[in-house]
Amino acid sequence: MNDGPAKPAMREALVAAAFELFLERGFEQTTIDDIVSLAGVGRRSFFRYFPAKEDVVFPDHERSLAEMTEFLESGTGEEDPVKHACDAARLVLRMYAEQPSFSVQRYRLTRKVPGLRAYELSVVWRYEHTLAAYLRGRFADRPDGPLRADVTAAAVVAAHNHALRTWLRSGGESDWVVEVDAAMAFVTGTWNDRPGGESGGSGEPAESGADDVVVLVASRRAPLWRMVQGIESALGDARRL
Amino acid sequence: MNDGPAKPAMREALVAAAFELFLERGFEQTTIDDIVSLAGVGRRSFFRYFPAKEDVVFPDHERSLAEMTEFLESGTGEEDPVKHACDAARLVLRMYAEQPSFSVQRYRLTRKVPGLRAYELSVVWRYEHTLAAYLRGRFADRPDGPLRADVTAAAVVAAHNHALRTWLRSGGESDWVVEVDAAMAFVTGTWNDRPGGESGGSGEPAESGADDVVVLVASRRAPLWRMVQGIESALGDARRL
Numbered sequence: 001m002n003d004g005p006a007k008p009a010m011r012e013a014l015v016a017a018a019f020e021l022f023l024e025r026g027f028e029q030t031t032i033d034d035i036v037s038l039a040g041v042g043r044r045s046f047f048r049y050f051p052a053k054e055d056v057v058f059p060d061h062e063r064s065l066a067e068m069t070e071f072l073e074s075g076t077g078e079e080d081p082v083k084h085a086c087d088a089a090r091l092v093l094r095m096y097a098e099q100p101s102f103s104v105q106r107y108r109l110t111r112k113v114p115g116l117r118a119y120e121l122s123v124v125w126r127y128e129h130t131l132a133a134y135l136r137g138r139f140a141d142r143p144d145g146p147l148r149a150d151v152t153a154a155a156v157v158a159a160h161n162h163a164l165r166t167w168l169r170s171g172g173e174s175d176w177v178v179e180v181d182a183a184m185a186f187v188t189g190t191w192n193d194r195p196g197g198e199s200g201g202s203g204e205p206a207e208s209g210a211d212d213v214v215v216l217v218a219s220r221r222a223p224l225w226r227m228v229q230g231i232e233s234a235l236g237d238a239r240r241l
Numbered sequence: 242m243n244d245g246p247a248k249p250a251m252r253e254a255l256v257a258a259a260f261e262l263f264l265e266r267g268f269e270q271t272t273i274d275d276i277v278s279l280a281g282v283g284r285r286s287f288f289r290y291f292p293a294k295e296d297v298v299f300p301d302h303e304r305s306l307a308e309m310t311e312f313l314e315s316g317t318g319e320e321d322p323v324k325h326a327c328d329a330a331r332l333v334l335r336m337y338a339e340q341p342s343f344s345v346q347r348y349r350l351t352r353k354v355p356g357l358r359a360y361e362l363s364v365v366w367r368y369e370h371t372l373a374a375y376l377r378g379r380f381a382d383r384p385d386g387p388l389r390a391d392v393t394a395a396a397v398v399a400a401h402n403h404a405l406r407t408w409l410r411s412g413g414e415s416d417w418v419v420e421v422d423a424a425m426a427f428v429t430g431t432w433n434d435r436p437g438g439e440s441g442g443s444g445e446p447a448e449s450g451a452d453d454v455v456v457l458v459a460s461r462r463a464p465l466w467r468m469v470q471g472i473e474s475a476l477g478d479a480r481r482l
Contacts, residue, residue, distance in 0.1 A: 147400065148427065151396045151431075153399070158396075159388065182385075186385060
């Protein structure tokens with residue numbers, strides 16, 4: 001076995017062997033020695049790819065997190081921040097969808113093994129943290145920026161996870177694009193305003209006429225004419241989009 | 242040491258001893274034997290109160306989760322579901338705020354110890370799951386009910402955690418009620434509609450005049466007069482409160 005192009009194959013062989021054993025004997029009952037023995041590689045090869053047994057279950061999250069970060073940073077600062085965060089979350093679901101049977105097997109395994117569930121929660125937290133950091137930057141001008149960023153990031157992650165779970169529970173049979181579209185439309189429909197209250201658009205057309213809403217938040221004590229002024233100003237923004 | 246009224250004192254002594262050692266030597270370097278020795282109790286006493294070393298760091302979450310569940314179930318089904326979920330989350334922050342110095346110490350410790358961070362994430366997940374289960378019930382009639390419930394529960398938890406972190410970072414010095422009010426007002430301001438789109442109030446008085454807002458969500462294509470009608474109707478509800 002050479003060290004060059006064989007590397008990805010060895011990594012995949014380790015993942016395949018690990019899953020075969022996890023499903024057969026259980027996660028706790030499987031040792032790293034069992035995995036390397038079935039994969040036909042040395043123990044050191046395992047640690048070249050994975051820091052620990054948990055990591056072999058989630059082999060693609062580091063890459064996916066790096067991809068998400070790169071995507072978020074690729075924004076020009078003109079894009080709608082909530083939509084950009086939703087698009088970043090789509091990348092993660094696509095990663096799962098690229099390997100349906102692996103993702104479905106892992107889902108079943110993760111639900112059974114508390115240690116893996118804890119590991120998964122820590123991965124989800126890192127995605128949420130990455131999205132929140134981006135949104136904090138974009139909402140820097142708002143008085144409620146940090147709060148808004150945290151809540152929106154959590155909403156994006158929850159919507160993503162909802163779509164992912166629906167798809168996984170279908171055994172990977174349902175259309176993941178339909179699931180993620182519905183989930184993200186809920187989030188963008190909730191917060192579809194512009195960062196910092198600035199007017200003017202990114203030049204992107206509104207995605208869906210049906211979900212295109214105007215949101216007015218005003219003190220109940222404000223006179224009606226001031227509220228109408230607020231709506232007119234919001235509609236003005238809309239027309240400029 | 243008798244077994245009756247001394248129990249809570251023994252439990253508290255164990256928590257105090259554990260924290261003293263965790264902060265002095267680190268979490269990993271402290272054994273349960275060290276803790277019971279400093280607390281002056283037997284090893285079996287520790288396990289009477291805590292399943293594992295992690296649990297001594299979060300001694301009140303089981304009680305708090307039970308309290309949250311009970312509070313959520315106490316709803317009549319007429320209350321605004323998002324507001325009820327927010328009020329349930331307030332109970333958790335109140336639990337932290339009852340013991341400021343303990344909560345602040347724990348926060349500093351948890352940030353340093355990955356194992357505790359993972360444990361905390363699993364606790365947060367249980368709160369979120371509990372809120373989502375309640376909201377799924379309340380949103381059962383909506384076509385997007387399960388998605389809406391998951392996203393809203395995540396938003397409530399994120400807002401709560403934002404308020405909690407702000408308070409903890411102030412060393413427990415800031416006014417936690419002000420923090421949590423602002424955080425929950427953001428969530429209720431985002432989703433303040435009635436389940437199934439029904440109108441009408443819950444009969445509860447508005448909590449705070451200063452934060453009392455009216456939120457209008459309408460299609461951008463709706464004529465202005467229809468939006469004004471919407472505001473008038475919202476103000477009418479407000480006047481009935």
